[in-house]
Structure formats: C-alpha cells, structure tokens
Amino acid sequence: MNCLIATMAMLAGAGVALGTTVKDITRLEGAGVSTLQGLGLVTGLAGTGDDGGDIHMARPLAALLERLGDPVPDLDAFSETRSVAVVLVKCRVPEMGAQENDRFDVTVTTIASASSLAGGELHLCALMGPLPGSGVYAIADGQLELGEETPTRAIVRDGAHMIQQITTVNIQDVFTLILDPAMRDWSAAAEVASAINQSIAGRPAADAPPVARVLDASRIEITIPEVERANKAAFLSEVLSTDVNTSLLNLPARVICNPTRGSIVVTGNVTISPVNITHNDLVISTTLPPVQPTPASPIVERNRWITMETNARDAQRTSLQDLLSAFEQLDIPVREQIAILSDLHASGRLEAKLIISDNSDG
DSSP: OOEEEESOOOOOSOOOOOEEEHHHHEEETTOOOEEEEEEEEEEOOSSOSOOTTOHHHHHHHHHHHHHTTOOOSOGGGGTTOOSOEEEEEEEEEOTTOBOTTOEEEEEEEEOSSOOOOTTOEEEEEEEEOSSTTOOEEEEEEEEOEEOSSOTTEEEEEEEEEEOSOBOOOOOOSEEEEEEOGGGOOHHHHHHHHHHHHHHTTTSSOTTSOOSEEEOSSSEEEEEOOGGGGGGHHHHHHHHHTOEEEGGGSOOOSEEEEETTTTEEEEESOOEEOSOEEEETTOOOOOOSSOOOOOSSSOOOOOOSSOOOOOOOOSTTOEEHHHHHHHHHHTTOOHHHHHHHHHHHHHTTOEESEEEEOOTTOO
C-alpha cells in the first residue's frame, strides 16, 4: 500500500461515536489462535538453496530419498547440491478451531544458508502442535509465493491440509466472554453486560437471573436461558452480534484495530488534526473548461486527494468517524485502513492512543 500523509487540509464536520458489536471487543473463554509448526524441504531452487555440505539440509534430504525408495549411502553426495533448502513451516489456525480437510495458509522461512526461495515448492511436511508430543494435525505442501520484502520468507496459499480436528470451544449452558485487553475496565464490562441483557429482555422468565453477569473487569458470564438451550449456536450468535455503544464505555480516547478480525473500534472522542491523504491509485479528476452537466454529458472530476468540506471550528479538528466514512465510500479494505491509521498516528495527527491487537491476545 502506498499512502502519503501530509498536513494542509481539513476533513469534515462533527462526527458521532462509533458503535460496534460484542464479538469485536470480546472472545470466548478458551478460544485462541493455535500455531502448528514443522520442518520441511523446499525443492526446485535455481542454485539459491542451502549449501549441500550442511548436515542440517543433507540429513533430512537423505531421509526423504530413503522413504521414496532411493537411499543415499553417503551424505557427501549432496556436496554440490544448491537446489534444496530446509525450512521452518508455520500455520496459524483461527481462534474458533478447525475441522478435518480445512485448509489454511502457511508461512515458510529459511533456517540455514539458502539465499532465496524464489521458484521453490514445499515438499510434503507434517505440522504438529507447539508442545512436545502433541501430534500431527496437518500436512503442508505447495508452490511458494514470495513477498516483496525478503526472498527467504514465503507463503503457500491454502498449503496446510488439516487431518485432525482442533476444537477450542465447546459451548455449555454457561460460558464466559473475555474482553480484549484494550477494553478491560469495570465500567466497560458492565456496559457490555447491560447491552446483552437489554437485547434479549423479556425472553427469560421474569424471575430468572440476568443472562449476562459481570465477574470482573475482564470477564462476563453468560447463562443461556432454558428456552434457548435447544439451539445454543443461534443464541451465541445473537449475543455476539449485540450492538455496543463504545461512547458509553467510559474509556479514554483509543483506536483499537484488529487486522485478523478486520475490525476498528473507536472509544472516546477521537479527533484528527488537519491532514490530506492520498491512497494508491485513487484519482478524482476535473474536466475543464467547466460545462453544463447533462445526463448524456456529466461533469467528471478526478483528483488524487480525499476532499471533504467542513465548517468545524474546534482547532480545525474533526472526528475520526468522518475519515472512516470516507474510507467506506472509497471501498478501502480494513487492513489498508489500519495501515493509514498507523501512519496518521506516527505523524502525530491522530488524537488518540492507537492499539493494534490480535485474536491471540488475552
């Protein structure tokens, strides 16, 4: 993403606090990203692989050939080989787990002397859990895709094939929601619990306890009403989709971004100092000389800048909501929005604390 941020113009008008949903700021107790890992071999390299004399490459290559029915009597036979690299292979399984035959991307990085993985292919590699003796959960293989930053790191799209189920959460009659680290506060927990209770008001029996109960500043206990227990998944979905007004959480001004979930949560009154933003190949153009627009001949405007009118007077600051609304109008992906917000924060134009969080937090 190519994004230029400079000081000069104003973004628009007074904004309102962002609303969000329970699932954007909490996770289910027990849910978390799982990391699978293994050692593999990348073949097909054009002279950029590991030194053939390196035992860390020669030994697994010899073992592979033996399994394929072509044993090598002497590791010195690989002394001139530069077409193979031994690599570390990792796969991140989402926080809600995985089923057999699911596929996920894997990252591949060199661990020895290989200078580039360009053109290589990952040979079949067993992926195990992070703890000793945890067993094999997936098999990884496939063509490598290199990024622009380093030739010794690559991705295999859908390269991990799950052969064993990973279950992180089994919903019981009572379960617990855990607030994301940036949101942990007694008032925030109370507001989230209140929003959940209001969203299903009247559905439990009149004398039944509240569905949501605050345990502490981090945890909210949810008791599924008896009438809902026949379809726990639907009830859980309703709880997680409950709207929460972040302006009522009494948190300081923060912008909490989660690239994995694709969410941006704003708390407090977040403003932006005067700024201009241009993004990628976005172009707004102007046709000259001016003509009287008609349905058959409209006025077409092009410019490389996001432009918005404003009558704000508070030190020429504006609400972050206005910028996020502009992002939505321009159909900018959430990951790129987060990158722009990071640049705004680095330039000192974002009047809030920026927190980049991840599903594995907390």
